[in-house]
Amino acid sequence: MTVVTMNALDDAQLAARVAQDIPDGSYVNLGIGKPTHVSGYVPDGREVIYHSENGILGVGPTPAPGTEDPELIDASKRYVTAAPGAAYFEHSDSFAMMRGGHIDIAVLGAYQVAENGDLANWATLDETYPPAVGGAMDLVVGVPTIFVMMRHVNRDGSPKLLKRCTYPLTGLGVVSRVYTDLAVLDVTPEGFRLVELTPGNSLDAVQAVTEARILT
Amino acid sequence: MTVVTMNALDDAQLAARVAQDIPDGSYVNLGIGKPTHVSGYVPDGREVIYHSENGILGVGPTPAPGTEDPELIDASKRYVTAAPGAAYFEHSDSFAMMRGGHIDIAVLGAYQVAENGDLANWATLDETYPPAVGGAMDLVVGVPTIFVMMRHVNRDGSPKLLKRCTYPLTGLGVVSRVYTDLAVLDVTPEGFRLVELTPGNSLDAVQAVTEARILT
C-alpha cells in the first residue's frame, strides 16, 4: 500500500461534522467512544434529545465538579445531568424505544463497514478476548438512520470500508452514512457513494485506502 | 329431573365462605359479579391485597358518598379507593402480574365447570350476542389457584358442574375449587371431590343436580 499523506479531521472536527447532520428536534443515541463527543457540537438553535440506553431520555451536559450524582450516568458510565424535559425509565422500556423505531438517529463507532451496509463493531476475530455486545445490535435493527463515525483506516493502514465485513456482524445492511476523518460516504443500494471529501483530499487518494469502490 | 328443596347459601354467605379460604398476605383478583363481594368478608386479622386488572394493586373499600374519584375504579367499573400500600400501573404490567404467576388466587364466576377443571365463563352458544372475554383467559393461565364461585345449577335447573363443558372454554384444566350455594368441591385428577356440603344438604341430593360424578 502506498503511503499518502492526507488531510484528516481530528476527533473534535469529526464530531462537529456529524453534528451538522442532526436535525432540530431529533431523538439521538450516541454510542460509546467518539460518538459521545457529538453532543458538544450541536449548532445553535437546534434542540436534540439524547437517549442513553441505561434509562434516560434527555441527557444533559457533564455536571460541574463536585455536583456529580453517582446514580446519574450515561451508557459510557460517565456522570451526566438531566436536561429540561428529561425522563427516567427501566431497561425494557429503554430498549423498546430503540428497537421500536422511536429514536431517529444513532451514531456508532465501527471496526468495519461493508458496501452493503453491514456493520461490525462488537467483536474481533480474537477468540481469547471475551465478546461484549451491549446495546449495539438493538440499536442497528431499530433506529432508522445509523451514522457510523470512525477513522477511515486502521492503525496499520488496513481499510475499514470493505466489500464485505470479515469480523462478526452487528447488523445486516443497517448503516446509512459513514463519517471518517477523510470523507463522508452514503451507503446506497449500489454501494458507497461519496458525499464529500475532507478539504484537500483527492478521491483517488481516499479510494486508495478504501477496499470497496467509492461511487460518485 | 326431580325437584328437591335444598339448603342454599345466599350470595353474602357464599362470599363469606370463599373468604375463609383466602390466607393472610395473599394477592387476590376478584372477578366481575359475585366474586367482588368476597372482599367484604375477610376474617379479622388477615391482610389480603386485591388486584384489579385495570391497573391497581391494593384495592380498598368503596368510597364514602361524595368522595368518589371518577378515575379510580375497579374492573367492574365501580368506584373504589386505594388501600395503604397500593400501587397504580398500566395494562401490560397489570397482565404481567396475572399471566406471570404473581397473583396467588383468582375468584371467578362461571357458566360451566367440568370435572377435568375446564372452565367456561366468557361465551355462550348464542352467536347473535357479541362475545366478550376481558381478562378471564389471562387470569386462568397465570394464577395458580382458581376458585370458581357460582350457583350450583342454572335457573332452569340444568347442571353447571359437568363431565365436559359445552360452552366455549376460557381455559383448560384450570379450576382448583368450586364454591356453590349447595357445596364446595375440589377439582382433582380423578374429578370433583366433595369438600363440604352446605349444612342440611345430602350428597345424594347434590349429586342429583350435578352432571359429573362427585367423589368423596
Added chain:
Amino acid sequence: MDKSVDDLAHAVAPVTDGASVMIGGFGSSGIPFGLIDALLEQGATGLTVISNNAGAGETGIAKLLKAGRVAKVICSYPRTPGSIWFEQRFKAGEVELEVVPQGTLAERIRAAGAGLGGFLTPTGYGTRLAEGKETRVIDGRGYVLEAPLPADFALIRADRGDKWGNLNFHATARNFNPVMAMAATHAIVEVRELSDAPLDPETVVTPGIFVQGVVEYGVRP
C-alpha cells in the same frame, strides 16, 4: 421541542379515512372524550378502533359507532353495560369485531411499540380464540403465537403533560394509554393540565418520545 397543539381540532386533523385508531381507557376511566368528540367533528370514517371496550351510552366510542364511522372494532370486552350502539351495529353486520383477550391485547400493542415480531402466550391456548393461530407446546405447556398490533393513531388521555410530550396519569386512568402511545405512529394526547415547567423526570410515566401532539383539555370526566 414543543409538541403542544393549540386545540383539539388541530390535534385530530391528521386522522384519515380508513385509519386504525387506538383509543385509551377502561370503563369510564382514562378515555379521551375530548379527542373523540373532535374526531367526530373532523369527519374521518371507515375507522378501525382498537380499545378495551366498545363504548357505552351515548359518549366516547359509542358516539363514533352511532355516527357510522367505525368499520371494525378490536377489543377485549365489547359488552359493557350500556354498549347499545356497538350491539346494534354488530347485529346489523355493520361493524366487524375482533375479540382479543385483554392481556394479549395489551401485550400485542406493547410488542408493536417495542419493535417485536410477536410473542408466545399461554393465554387462550386450546380455546376458540386460538383457532387458526400457530401454537406450540414448550415444557408441557401450550402457547399461542400472537402478532404485534400497531396503529396509525392513538388518542390518549393523561393527567399532566409538558411540551416535550412527557405524561403522567391519575389513578387507574393509566390502563391502556401508555402502551397505545408506544404503538401508534402518531399519538395524540389530551391532558388535564399542560405544565409550563417540565415534569419531574422521576414521575414521568410516558416519556415524550412516544408522543407526537399534546393538547390541554381541562375537563376531568
Added chain:
Amino acid sequence: MDKSVDDLAHAVAPVTDGASVMIGGFGSSGIPFGLIDALLEQGATGLTVISNNAGAGETGIAKLLKAGRVAKVICSYPRTPGSIWFEQRFKAGEVELEVVPQGTLAERIRAAGAGLGGFLTPTGYGTRLAEGKETRVIDGRGYVLEAPLPADFALIRADRGDKWGNLNFHATARNFNPVMAMAATHAIVEVRELSDAPLDPETVVTPGIFVQGVVEYGVRP
C-alpha cells in the same frame, strides 16, 4: 403485610449453591453492593449470575468472581473497563459466558416475569449471536425467537421502599432492577430508605407484588 427484613445477612440467607441470581445495575449505578457483600459472606457458590456487566475493579460481581463463586455469567457487556476478575476467570476457563444483546437480555427477563413463552426480535438476526436459534422472516424482516430468562433470586437496589415491597429508584439506577424483580422467584431488595409510610401509589415503579424481601441499607454508592 410486612416484607421488611432486619439485615442483609437474613435477606440473602435463602440463596442456595447452584442458584441463578439476577443482579441489578448498569455500570456503577443501581448495583446492590450491600446484598452482594452479604452473599459473599453467606458463602453460596456455583452461581449463575445474570446481570448487564460482569463486575469491575474489586467490588460487586467482581468480588464474587474473585472468590470463585460464579460458575456462569449471562450478560450483555462483560468488558467494562476494569473487569479484570471476569477476564481472568474467563481466560482460565473457570467461568462460562453467555453473551446476550442488551435489549434481548432485558426483554427475556421481562418475558419470564410476564409469563410469556418467548418472543420474536429482529435483534441479532443474521449475526453470530443468533446461531443455533430458531429464526423466521415476517414481511421481509428477519426475527430470532428468544426464550424467557427467569431466575431463582434477584438482588435489587432501590432508593425508597415500604413494607409492602413497593419501590422507587433514583435517576438511572432503575436500569435492570424492575424487570429482574418481576422475573425472579425470590426478589431481595436493598433500599436506601425503608419508609414507615406507604409510598405514593402514583410514584411506585416496582409494585410490591414483585418483591419478597426488603432491607434498609442506607449507603448510597
